[in-house]
Amino acid sequence: MRSRRLVSNAAFIGGILLLIILSGSCRNRNHNRAEIQPEDSVEVDELEPLQVDRALNDMAMLFAGLPLGEDSPEYGWMEDPVWTAHKAKMDEMWAKCVKTLDMVADIRDADLQDIVDGARNVLYPFSGPDLPFMVDFFPSSETYYMMGLERTGTVITPEKAGQKTFQKLEQALHYLLAKSYFVTSYMASDLHNQEVDGTIPILMVLLSRMGYGIESVAYQTLTETGEWQDSEEHAPFVRIRFFKEGDRQLKTLYYLSTNLQDDKFDPSVQAMLEKLDPRSTATLVKSCSYLLHYGSFSTIREDILDHSFALIQDDTGVRYNVLLSENWKVDLYGGYVEPLHWFPRSVYQTDLAKVYQSSDSIKPLGFRFGYNDPGSSLIVARKSFE
Secondary structure, rough: OOOOOOEEEEEEOOEEEEEEEEEEOOOOOOOOOOOOOOOOOEEOOOOOOOOHOOOOOHHHEEEEOOOOOOOOHHHHHHOHHHHHHHHHHHHHOOOOOOOHHHHHHHHHHHHOHHHHOOEEEEEEEOOOOOOHHHHHHHHOOOOEEEEEEOOOOOOOOOOHHHOOOOOOOOOOOHHHHHHHHOOOOHHHHOOOOOOOHHHHHHHHHHHHHHOEEEEEEEEEOOOOOOEEEOOOOOEEEEEEEEEEOOOOEEEEEEEEEOOOOHOOOOOOHHHHHHHHOOEEEEEEEEEOOOOHOHHHHHHHHHHHOOOOOOOEEEEEEOOHHHHHHHOOEEEEEEEOOOOOOOHHHHHHHHHHHHHHHOOOOOOOOOOOOOOOOOOOOOEEEEEEOO
């Protein structure tokens, strides 16, 4: 069940207006999930419309190449040839991404509705700022947790608007929108410069392009026991709240700039993950350099297996034989080929290859998911709680 809503009704009795508050009610969304209120869920009064932060939203739209209203302080950019060239480039790149996302939605709606309905929380380790795939696979979720080495950075201000910043954004988004993944080595420079200094600008641009309004952006810290706290200073974690116009669900995105290797794993992050309900948390993994194959990333691998009821991944995620040994039900899509030449041969999964070669139940994929094209693998695993 999605986040609870407080509903109030007024009734006239004998000419006297009495306000009757109906507490504890919640909207039925036909979701078969435990009625557990997540600690960071956002209750929204049905009578109070959701509001975007105008300054944040205008910045997101400006740098996303989307038109602003005439009453915006930045409306003058709409007729500037530098911005119109940026808009044209962003439109072109986004159109390619939308074709992929439409095919993601086809598989999601046909085969993954139980996962979509059950996933109140989504965990996306090794994500970088790859927002489109996460939100498109899980459009109904309340809370998203993205994790990567890339720093949070800052919101781009109007003073940074200009050709150089526009080009830096186009460069940073090119691989994701064209090839479905970020290149880690490129992000080291693409998200670490004077124009684009982290993931926040990218996430805001992508949210805007996906049709979401931004309600707030706030730096966050975690206590030793995994509780979220606001930070008045720049911090390695950020919370972005967003929604779609006309929708009553205020979504929450946490991006955590953190190292998930065992000997560098932040105890406060582990404490936060321990709080996730395994019956309402799904995990997405793709293009993660096969890190989950290695013993040095055993902690996050166990977190995924222990705190998820479903896992959507490519072949870089949890190894196929591990999923089978843990009694997960696995469905396969697409194909399976040898890893790209810059990865070690040891990450090749012979048992997975045999299934792809011999099974007649594997469904076509139709889009690039991860590193290989052709030969992308989509692996959908569901946990058995029996």
